[in-house]
Amino acid sequence: MSVTVDDPLSEHTLSSEQVFDGALLHVRRDRVRLPDGGESVREYVRHPGAVVIAALLPEGQLVFERQFRYPLRRPFLELPAGKIDAGEDILACAMRELREETGYEASEWRHVGVMHPCIGYSDERIEIFFANGLRHVGHAWDEGEFLELLSLPVAAVEDAIHAERITDAKSITAFYRALPLIRAALGD
Structure with missing residues (x-):
């Protein structure tokens, strides 16, 4: 099941920054717009799979x-x-x-x-x-x-x-x- 940008639960990226850039893992911190119009921060690890x-x-x-x-x-x-x-x-x-x-x-x-x-x-x-x-x-x-x-x-x-x-x-x-x-x- 994939989610489209029109999904009512979608969060939209407002800004994104790289926090750590390692040999395997990369950590990002994004500011997002929430479904109710508020804002929040999402930190996550990028992995090559x-x-x-x-x-x-x-x-x-x-x-x-x-x-x-x-x-x-x-x-x-x-x-x-x-x-x-x-x-x-x-x-x-x-x-x-x-x-x-x-x-x-x-x-x-x-x-x-x-x-x-x-x-x-x-x-x-x-x-x-x-x-x-x-x-x-x-x-x-x-x-x-x-x-x-x-x-x-x-x-x-x-x-x-x-x-x-x-x-x-x-x-x-x-x-x-x-x-x-x-x-x-x-x-x-």
């Missing part, structure tokens, strides 16, 4: 990564994912990230949908993919990238989500969005 991949191994398990995430100072279980480079096609990005991070290439790809993980303070979008027909060709980690690879059956993923061992929103959303395709591929 990302992909996440639910990748199914021939043995029927999903590829997961265990990676330290600095903002929360601990490792997380996550599906493979990564940032979309400027001008990069989303499928090309998903293929690149799966190969670089896990060492797998897939013969079948399906775009499952999109999610917006932080709508209150970021314009980030994450494109969700399902990958099947995997074969291992060797990873190509970026310098300074450290992670462990795991493979988990569907039931173990669901158990880990409900037991809060998997709390990463993109991984949970991508898993459940791809679950019908995963079950179909498994013959369930």
Whole structure:
């Protein structure tokens, strides 16, 4: 569902300033006209977008990564994912990230949908993919990238989500969005 400028809930930008310009994130502060004619300030993070991949191994398990995430100072279980480079096609990005991070290439790809993980303070979008027909060709980690690879059956993923061992929103959303395709591929 998209919103047009004529939507009665739309806010209109009066002015905009860049507050921070980082390597990945860019923070803006906008003054806006509210639907009732008043004014307010909106601060938000600009993000280039990302992909996440639910990748199914021939043995029927999903590829997961265990990676330290600095903002929360601990490792997380996550599906493979990564940032979309400027001008990069989303499928090309998903293929690149799966190969670089896990060492797998897939013969079948399906775009499952999109999610917006932080709508209150970021314009980030994450494109969700399902990958099947995997074969291992060797990873190509970026310098300074450290992670462990795991493979988990569907039931173990669901158990880990409900037991809060998997709390990463993109991984949970991508898993459940791809679950019908995963079950179909498994013959369930």
